[in-house]
Amino acid sequence: MQGNKVDAITVEIVGNLLLSIAEEIGVALIKSSYSSNIKERHDCSSAVFDAQGNLIAQAEHIPMHLGSMLDSIQAVMARYPLAEIAEGDMFIANDPYKGGGSHLPDIVVAAPVFAEGRLIAWVANIAHHSDIGGIVPGSTSGEVTNIFQEGIRLPALRVCRNGEVMQEIFDIIIGNSRTPKERVGDLNAQVAANRIGIRRIVEAYEKYRETLETAMQDLQIYAENSLRAGIAKIKDGVYHFYDYVDDMDNLEEQVKIDVVITVAGDDITLDFSSSSPQVPANINVTYGGLLATVFYTLKALIDPHIPSNSGIYRAFKVIARPGSVINAEEPGPIGERMSTCQRVVEVILGALYEVMPERVMACSHDGGTSVNLSGVNPRTGDFFIYPEGVAGGEGAHAFRDGMSGVQVHMTNTSNLPVEVLEMENPLLVENYSLRADSGGAGKFRGGQGIERTICMLADNVRFTGHGGRQFIPAWGLDGGQEGAAGSFYLHRKDGSRERLSSVCTGVALNRGEKIQVLTPGGGGFGDPKLRSREAVLRDLEDGKISEEQAHRVYGLE
């Protein structure tokens, strides 16, 4: 495909316009949604597609959502013949095996755009709903063995007709959620956001006519060309790396993620064939989720400015065995796919370190540490669910320390302010701090993990948690050391503490009891003895490392 020239000017101008439309859909969704998950944590995305359902422009806030709507439009068109798709229709889906996103809480709402009676494009958005049924509040449980336990499954279905919401479909979803009021608000926001997108695409068509459609094709060629130009600069060869997903301490065997990368000219093939079979636990990834992850990694490594559209998927090849953990089949559970996706990123980075040592960073914290507290709020009598992803340490780079307490790679969701969470939930956050000595030692230090302790102000609160890298810490590079592993603790009122499993579901807590979450630090880069003495002293003064580590590991006199 390389050598296909695009209209340099139109690509830029129409690309700008379509991206601003995608962004406008996202802004409308974030602002008008009800749940903190979408509004405060921006766990959502929005996009524009061509008439065939190819992704043209996407506004994503977390990379996990990249391409997560790719299958949705295809699934709609597979179910409904074109003649049955009309102006004023919208479609909904959440089943990753049948046109949804990458796990069930992500609900997609897609809308066809018509001009002069002809289908010219699609707009869609995806949002993480905080509860869509399943065996636990929040819908994500480490104890499930199949997808039926993870909540309601919606294949691609019509949800609006003649511009009106089909209440019967909404009612099915609402009836399956523990937080129905929030669901109504969020679903309405998704529909309203698409309406804005439709209006804007029609305006764009009135202005550019057929040029709009040509430019949509050009934009895909442009993205493919851009990625290929970068691949061509990587030294040809075969590169191999593997790591394990250690999240499930209840599994008999560790889950291996293995990649063999072959670079030849401007072609790149990523072969995950030697990865483990899928597991009866919720860390499986669908093929769509795997593609999104590979795309993120190549974009970040090669050219962060490549537009997110279907063209880039034509610039790389992925081999993954159906039925393996990174290409799961029904009814494999997938709720906590994030940890596995993060591992996919790390093995690609690990494999390419050899040829891109200046770009590749050491391993980061897992990124999938999630905590969920739920129960009845005695102040209101309402059921509450408080979900949070807790960040950790970033891996160090060849030229700088890793960032502390930050989200990496596939996710970038922000935290809920403590003042907001305490106003809404019967919880008290006792600390939210950086863990000393948790960043992997090195010439450049890995970022620090987080310590967060939450005290219950009500009885009968349930804790569900999931944490990766609690057994296999984040690795360092070039002599850098590994970061500290994570852990969950339960503090009882008598002062005793108990380590919890890295995947726990529905742990009952009463008033005064506490959950302590420790997240992993990032790996270091380079020999710690080569770290500048000023940096070691500064870390010591700032409480980032202990005296003991300063002397023993960094060799401070």
Added chain:
Amino acid sequence: MSVLIGIDVGGTFTDFSCFDTDRRELFYYKVSSTPDDPSRAIVNGLKELLEQRGIDPLEISYLAHGTTVATNALIQKKGGKTALITTKGFRDLLEIGRQTRPSLYELDKAGVPPIVPGKYRCEVRERLLYDGSEYQPLDEEGTRETVRYLKQEGITSVAVCTLFSFVNPAHERRIEEILQEEFPEAYVSVSNRVVPEFREYSRMSTTVVNAFLGPVMEQYVTNFQDSIRSLGIKASPYITQSNGSIISIQETKKCPVRTALSGPSAGVVAAEYVTSMCGIQNLITFDMGGTSADISLISGAGYRLSSEKLLEGYTLRTPMIDIETVGAGGGSIAYIDNGGALKVGPQSAGAKPGPAAYNRGGTQPTVTDANVLLGRLNPERILGGRMQVRRDLAEQALHREICEKTGLDVIEAAKGVIAVVNSNMVRTTRIVSVERGYDVREFALVAFGGAGPLHACEIARELGIRTVIIPPSPGTLCSLGLLAADIKYDYARTALLDVGEEALGQVSELFAGLEAEGRAFLDKEGVPEASRQFVRRIDARYKMQNYELSVPMEDGPVDLDKLLRAVEAFHAEHEKNYGYCNRTQPVQFVNFRLTAVGQRQKPLLQIAARQQGEFMPVGHRPVYFDRETGFVDCPIYNREEMYAGDRLTGPAVIEQMDSTIVIMPGWDARLEETGILRLDSCTGGEA
């Protein structure tokens, strides 16, 4: 005689706008900026200005300036040696922030280092609950020890931010008292005074930045006042704030963070003032300079304030004019990227090495070079003939960087560069307008900055805007804004209240409290009763939502009808912004805001009418307009020869000392009695 002076400090030039109230004469002056100490250019400029115009320093009745002191201190990380005192368990919040990384895909990008390093982030035992009740009392002895430690360490500034202090400031007040007792010489910044609103990280970050800037601002204020007095000027100077108003220089010492984003705000105020004289209320301000363009929206309700922004990577929650900046200016560099697309900016050739055509060492093609090739910018001389332009160098640069890589000819490439940079600015304009629920076609575009008037007609056409306003001196408009600004201070309180009869007492009390603060402020500023105004707003949301919209609240005694009208305004605002509203959903009030305003007399702009002769072009040259017209032998006019009432029809180019105005075919131009050039599209419904 009385003279009003507004001074805008820019990166390259410091501009002066002066208004003689007796003669009703407006004049401008310009000196080179002195970035190492901006007040030097101000003082030197003033001295020259007073001498040249024969003004007695005592005749200066008003002196206001925009200052970049706070902004620069933050950029260069040259502030006070700052410490933080916070609730036990939360000292690292300053570093964790919202736990997000600055760029999704750029792996090498790191967040900014926190202003306070770990060793000066101190915790004290104390804790309040969500409703302000005390969960754990303040450990006063521990606090005292902490303060002594900070004093010993040579700290100059202390920020205090504890959880839920916006509900109950008692603990913060006590910490402040202890600081007073133990460490009176420290600059102290306390979160419930700086940002009495919920969301602890934003409050903490803003309070810390405020503490960091405090000593720098104190010193600047002292120096500046001394130098002004040494010139014999008795008027007490004002400084602009990020919310577009002015404030006496003394007050800025308390809250320097409120000036940190004031740079582009004076331009917005000036644009609003200028267009108000044309009777236009809905406008988009478009300020395009050498490296970037600042774009904002003003509707009938005045300019929009946004409450939170990142500056240099630091979160600031302070009222500021909602301005979007895009890396698109005359110096923006054009190139072909790896995928074969034409990109323009955000890298800029700036003033040095500058565009290729300026022959100051720049070799990359820029927007200015494209404008030269299309004949829009004078291809021989600009700045009233003071600077030579080299068309051949512009052509070489475009040829090498664009044409050779795409097969486009030089003119096509130049057209492409303009089209792309315009589309970048259009995208930004959409952010401030359509993404906020406005129909951009109902707005006029006010173009200023050196490059704004060059691109305004095309941007307007792209957006379906039918009126463009060019102020008298587009290149120095910001300094005029300082003559047009009012005195304002914004106050806020957070209180989550469900709307209803029961809330009345508390709402009433909250506004009474805010008004008392506002009144005390206006007393101090010496604002007469007749010029005072108090503007109330309420941030409201649907219960369970976590995002607020701000709506106006009527003046006078608070009653249920007023509350309900505010709720109705909220529904309407929600509908406008997000496409739906839900009148059955309970509404919650979140923040209560009051702006205390001291209105000032503004200069009247006017220009003489033509007595004799006719408005004639000074020459002709080929200028490219659009695909239909191609190059046209276009009349070139000189704005200095234009009198009130003069008209012309596009295609035309008007040149003036500090800018060049391109008038597209199908647009009429008329110079109004105020000296404002008004362009109207005369074709039907083109969008």
